[in-house]
Amino acid sequence: MTASDRNHSRPPEAAEGAVMAALRRGPSAGDVADAVRRATDRAHAEGLVDVTYSSLDSPLGRLVAAATPRGLVRLAYEDFNGGVDVVLDHLATRLSPRIVERPTGFDPLRRELDEYFEGRRRGFDISIDWALTTGFTRKVLQATAAIPFGEVSTYRGVAAAAGSERATRAAGNALGSNPLPIVVPCHRVLRTGGGLGGYTGGIEKKQRLLAIEGVLSEPLT
């Protein structure tokens, strides 16, 4: 059937269909992505975005990083924290639903993590927002952040540094809820007897991190 045939004997429903089909021909996925990026860049510049996030690659698997204007607020192992959606839902509830993806904002963190994993960096310079932590947990994690590269402490040690030497179990819970693994080095906290203890991302990640820092010999793979 040619176009002119169609035009001559067109029932109203067909006309409706033609209007619909013509109007629905829309911009390509690439154009949509560009428009979204320009809109979110502008919203960010106008201070309307409370949390930005991005996925990152690392030798320990994919990470999702989130930041507020004050600094890095969350770093999560995608395979251990329920994936990006679960992490973002939690941030929306705890902080704000004004969450937008913005990969370029995480270039400094990406660079520092690359250097760390290549053994060329001993500490992180990016600023941290402790907003997801409170009370004793925050004290324990801040004490943990002070443990230097290549050294280790114990649950009892960080509990003491946080002001309550006997709260070893609470310190363990605080480390287990660390919203900023790697950057806040909870992998440097071991059991008092010398056992590795647990790790939020799985014990093999803790072994890898301690191997990078020269505390453990590189595990056989």
Added chain:
Amino acid sequence: MPPPFQRLLDDHSPTVLRFLVASVGPVDADDCFQETVISALRAYPKLRHSDNLRGWLLTIAHRKALDVHRSRARRAVPVEDPDPGHTVPDAPRDDALWTAVHDLPPKQRGAVLLRFVGDLSHREIAAALGSSEEAARRALADGLANLRKEWTPA
């Protein structure tokens, strides 16, 4: 608590941008889309319900499109925009259809595009237009009839 805003962008941006391209054309659609996102983010923390976020976004987009049409009407003689900024290049290029859509009265244009581009129900269209469901149905029927008169598919 509404979901992370990025999820709205992922789910509804193609529809909202297509709606804006159809309503204001590819040159103004990009800026209109930015205005829509900015307004949505401003209102988002105070949003009480998170059902029908697509309808909510399209309602904002519809209002932004109305602003563009109003300011065009004020500039009675269309002038060449010296700096069109970004355009949405891959937009549909049926100029006759655009002209026909552009020339519809605002309510009819809104009703037709919210229905056929936005896939909204009559009730949702009525809410977006701020009119009764009956008036929305009538605007949609009249808009379609006018389009049929002014435009035939190529």
